[in-house]
Amino acid sequence: MKIKQTTQFVDNSISVRTVIPFERKTITSVNLLVYMMKAQTEAFPDKQALALALNNAYGLRSSFRVSAYGRQIVFECRFQYIRSQWIQSRDYLKEVITIMDQIMNHSVFNEESLQEAKYLYRTRIIQQMDDPAAYSVTQAMEIIDLPHNIRLRVQGYPEDLDRITLQDMEQLDALVKSLPHHVYVVGQPEPPVLQYLGSIDSDAELQADYEAVCSDRFFTKTQQRDIAQTNMTLVYQDQITADTPLYFPMIITNAVLGAGPNSLLFEEIREKRSYCYSVHSTMIRFDGAVVIHLGTRKKYIQDVLSLVEEQIRRISEQDYEDRLLEVSKSDYIDGIITAQDHPFSITEQMFLDELLHRQQTLSDRIEKIRNVTKADVSTCAKHMKLLSAFYLEEETDEE
């Protein structure tokens, strides 16, 4: 168990993570598990009972997340409860522990809860995919027709639902329970809570499993919908992952390119030419890729494509102000310092360090960022190669 002791927050925040393989055949079931685990438990046989218990425990927060790390999925249970020094209730900690234990270990699965989970999941996915921006990003990955996890949807596939049975879910639940749990805590956990968490924590070593995507091919697709503007997503492979020497330079390359309002994409596409309101780039560190997304008019697509390529070229040729590099570095450093004010950012960092077997302090990371040079960033940009492009275009040009 990893604990950051601090009185900075009024809550104690707990992250319990289980690592499972990221596979096409099981990812939808993993997402269904999220719905089923909170529907019913042995002690809280319906949603009303659980809702009352959470409220009565002074707003104990409970949530699940399913996240991809290369060839692995992390199934995460999160809890947040107000530190007991703020609460004048003798049974408070007992209630907190009971609720956490019930949710994680005593879910009741039956046909009704499975059907409900399928229904809620299906309607949620439909809503997500109706959003043009989310759809564009998902499709840009899916069209990458390579044997690589980058094309898999971490949200799962509604078309799988009909074949998933109660037995499948029970087996998955049993599997998740049997696998090592890794516990991360931020706050000042009380002895009874620590004792409980210690009983579920495993000291099994975490092993990362990932590989950078690499291909000479290029994948593209265009679709049209009755929407107000084109949502375009470009995926660039860079073959730089979290364990490579160029990892920190790549973070800064992404920042210079399009991570915020001081970036080249923001300046050239939005500010100088007014082609869009929103443009940004994001690193996928376990797949070795950068995703660029923006909303613009159909008539500007070719200009935008040229501009994106031009900015990558500029970075590789070091053709931008030194000031931009320094600002990108200091913004990123500010971001990782500010992350210390967010409990689940702290737990995420603790997990990553354990997964990647890094003995790295905050100062170490800041130092690595400070040491990134324009030449390093240029090297990273030279690695970038367009892998896929997806365009969700507006059907009509409405002015």
Place this chain on the structure above:
Amino acid sequence: MKNELNVKQETLPNGCQVILVRKPGFHKSLGMLATQAGGFDIKQTLNGQPITYPSGCAHFLEHQMFHYKGGDVTDRFAALQAQTNAFTSFNETAYYFQTTSDVKKPIDLLFDFVEHLEITPQTVAKEKGIILSEYDMYKENVEQRLMKETWRSMYKNHPLRTDILGSREDIQNMTVEQLSRFYRNNYDPSRLIFIGITGKETAPLLTYVRENQSAVPSHLPGRIERLIDPEPAEVVRPYYEDQMDIRIPFVAVGYKLPVEPDEKKNVRMDAAVQMYLDTWMSPLNPEYQTWLDRRILTSAAGAECEFSKDHAFLFFFAQTQEVDAFIKIVEGIIEDMKTKPLDEAAFRSLRSMGIASNIRSTDHYESLALDWIRVKTDHVSFWENLNVLKTMTKTEAEEIVHGLNYDQKCVTVMRPKK
């Protein structure tokens, strides 16, 4: 145990209100400078004389403000190791920076750029394309469209019916003169509120801000007030339907409520009604499971209310194939709200939640800053606001909710395109 918040407040000689909150142990500092003017400020009075602006003026100006000394002020903040952003809501426009480094220079820069306007026909023309792209982005969001049309159905005159971004026509036709006039009337120091939230000592910062503003007098020739045209009690459109590129319909059932001019009463009404909504439209209600079983609700469903001195409403929304069944559910809930008491167990659990919210509220910078801005513009006490659930009794909540007039209903449906 009470959550102690270390707060310093002062109104400066030029009228600017300053609030500084100390958060020991936190790395980040936030400085926010807001004007008490936003999307609602399409009409105002200056010393009683009416003024009209194009819709979207506050928001367009927010975009323009970042032009500073021939460049983008974002770059200057970046050089100070601070990140900057801004937003326009219905009631305010706010500019803020965040940093883990020195705060004094960013404070200087924040005041300097907000208290100076630099726009030209070229900067205005350039911004139109960006704002129209933002407009298109929101047009694609079904929940935003649902809300917008619900307000249009409710309100004939109130600016809630007008997009904060403005109409396409007003965006395209915006001029330097219109923006400058809005600026002159609303960005005077007497209309500004500064919130600083930091782990650093706040007494020296208060002195610093005081000195910064000592050379910035108020120029406002009189009193600026928002002008909201009288609003009929009735809704405009009892029913509205449109189509979007979605696969499952979204429906909203809204109730236009009578207005209460006393903001302190509004705070309590908001809390009382929200308690009922949290009880009825959530798993706290045993019927909620029945609605799920009948596939009327999905995870995109809820209810909200808002009470202020010039408007009051509540609405229920859902993503659902069973539009008519959802409307019936809402009508049933409203009937219950007219007479039924709050469930005792649910009430007690919501009180505990309220206490928790009180304790937690101070850990979140941005929402804390916004809470302070809102209490200053609404002239209510931050502490009264924070403690309302603690002091609310079941009887009081029931009396408030039973006494409301739910006659004015409107339904909005966004359906999939055929």
